[in-house]
Amino acid sequence: MSEKPTSVNANKTKRELTITWNDGHTSVYPFDLLRAACPCASCRGGHANMRSEPDPGVFQLKMAESPSTRLENVVITGSYALTLVWEDGHDYGIYNWHYLRALCPCEEDRAKYGAK
Numbered sequence: 001m002s003e004k005p006t007s008v009n010a011n012k013t014k015r016e017l018t019i020t021w022n023d024g025h026t027s028v029y030p031f032d033l034l035r036a037a038c039p040c041a042s043c044r045g046g047h048a049n050m051r052s053e054p055d056p057g058v059f060q061l062k063m064a065e066s067p068s069t070r071l072e073n074v075v076i077t078g079s080y081a082l083t084l085v086w087e088d089g090h091d092y093g094i095y096n097w098h099y100l101r102a103l104c105p106c107e108e109d110r111a112k113y114g115a116k
Helices: 031-036 097-102 107-113
Strands: 005-011 016-021 026-030 071-077 081-086 094-096
Touching (some): 016 031, 031 081, 094 097, 097 107
Antiparallel strands (some): 005 016, 081 094
């Protein structure tokens, strides 16, 4: 897969991250989904639970608005990922392009890129 973003925009008022991909698709991620799906070992419960795609259960989780779901900063990590910095100081998750595309809330991308 050759998914790569052409633009990334964090809207703190709407509490969502928008990524436009090189195939023209636009993904809109609520901040609480991004935090619930944090790919770091701590949030996943250890290295043994880390996967290339997000756990499908994250799409049903709802997190209350709090410092843990308020995005403070988005940092480009190399040419392959984003690191999201949250107001509570959490910044361990590296969201690579494939993981983000599999995390897209739309049914089409979830079927195409998500966990099988």
